Amino acid sequence: MPYTGTLRKMRVSTNSNHQAQYQLPVGEDLLAMNELIGRSISLTHSGAIYCVHCSRKTNKSFNQGYCYPCMRSLAQCDTCIIKPEQCHYHEGTCREPQWGEEHCFSDHFVYLANTGNLKVGITRHVTDGISSRWIDQGASQATVMLRVPDRLTSGQVEKLCTQYIGDKTNWRTMLKGQPEQQDLIALKHQMLAKLEAELSTISAQKGLQAFAAVDDISHTIDYPVEQYPVKIKSINLDKTPQFSGILQGIKGQYWLLDEDRVINIRKYAGYEVEFDSH
Template structure:
């Protein structure tokens, strides 16, 4: 689903691409919806039909050839562009050799992460992860450096979202400013070593405010039951909310829509 946030309230709006149409999902909350997977899956990059989707929407040839599907996308500290072995050097130049931000987020548990874009103060990555609070800590010059900094932080804080915890409700607010100070102090010795390697100006602290993000949810599930389109190609129910990339339905059901990118769906409302 495509996500945007109101620049003033930071309320998240969701749009689901269905064919050539963008379906406004926020307006469907509280309504009965049904979705049916036709059995057809198209690669989100090349469009070819595929029996199995990899890495949230790619066919196997794209999985093994695209830079955006390489393992270093999941583990940025293993970025190998500088070694001259990037699968697609032009893509790497555009996407990896540019400023990245290291951030803190509250997704039900406190986590550290990286993002390339912080537009209108709210990163789409924060919204995709269902963060209720987020704050930028550092700016670095490339993806590799962001991964190395994130690795330093992992000894003190998680780098993954617990999606079940995220879907349990709106977490208690945390003092991200204090957590940021605490974390930067903890990694200071190793961060200084990294600055000596990359250049003193390569890693800079960002003075930013904590962003509060609101999601369109009327009711959270008590006991989460995940819908798998490959096993249950058709489902229906009342849409109770959306958070992260998850639709929340009645009877404690949820479905991760990003997981099924490229799946041909028929969506009915009312």
């Protein structure tokens, strides 16, 4: 039966075999997407878009689901969310101080991940050793490098790491297949050695609690993919409001369809759609 409502990014987890599990929110419904691999699906966008925060109808979506006023006013849409080293709470200019206190002043984890290329990133949550952020980015391997007490410190460490590796996922590389395995633990210690002097400076400024030791554990994540695209063709719902095809896999927040087509579901949060499977 068809499901109608606004889209949200897929909810993710892993099972006992370390395979990514996906659930698609459509309105009030939550659909188990792993079960649909190999089946025909269809998605139709009505043309309506609603802000994921205030539910206001909007002609255009910003920051993956927000209306323009929310994008301009919410702390979660500020530049420092993308560049946490630019956190300005201490300057008294945080858009929403209470939100900042709840989200930015708790433990954060700086990690290394293999998404086809080695990258550095930060996350607030690691459940049973796995961060949902790793799955969202399509990481096949990941390891926590450092635990720090706040978002600003995590951003400062991430910025230091970008002297040597990137901090963004190349989605086209990620979708081309399983990447070659890397020794993330060895790479982690190499990175820590390169940053030893700079990390010592941060520690001297912030005190002994600036960094906490983490175990040397490299996590592997498998994805439900039957076939990867050869020549990627990206679907844009604004230009192609209706499509159908065989769902050949899911990786990151992307559906992989027949005829080498892919779509980034997270990009269309707030879009009103009708979804069906056969």
